[in-house]
Amino acid sequence: GAVVSQHPSRVICKSGTSVKIECRSLDFQATTMFWYRQFPKQSLMLMATSNEGSKATYEQGVEKDKFLINHASLTLSTLTVTSAHPEDSSFYICSASRAPGVTDTQYFGPGTRLTVL
């Protein structure tokens, strides 16, 4: 149990275009989902926390108008990188946790490699 999927696994886009990444909890309901960014050989940096049906909470320094997060259901959250530029190239990883009070364990997706040309 506790499987999280991401789609796509890899995406290459031209500078200036927008890219949407989906994160799904396959066998549990995720009240809270998290989006991370990871540069090569570095740790995971939290970008934002999203709760189903409410606005995402962004970490300091993360542009909310550039990284649009939608958590429309208990099994799906999306991250849209708007007007992508080469510096947005990175490994984006989502995680999900079950309803509060059940467990706070975060289960991670397999990640999405974004390359902006």
Added chain:
Amino acid sequence: GENVEQHPSTLSVQEGDSAVIKCTYSDSASNYFPWYKQELGKGPQLIIDIRSNVGEKKDQRIAVTLNKTAKHFSLHITETQPEDSAVYFCAASFGFGNEKLTFGTGTRLTIIP
């Protein structure tokens, strides 16, 4: 905010030997400490976690110890195997209602056959 330090950054051990990775945290309010294993090009996989009400937890070849007074916790892998080679991350959070994880910087573990 919380700060988690992790050592060593790289670790090489002979197959069959034990590996130990250590983390320290700054916020005494943190009460949940998971360990993740990340293989190249993949997302982190939870391998073991511990809460502040226990001092040690074991799952087959993997164990985690927690010293709340000193604010440090450690991952122990015994009888290491080549498939244990990966990057390991420790993390800390307040848990239950504030699940934001603060990650350590990672340890690249290499098992030498």
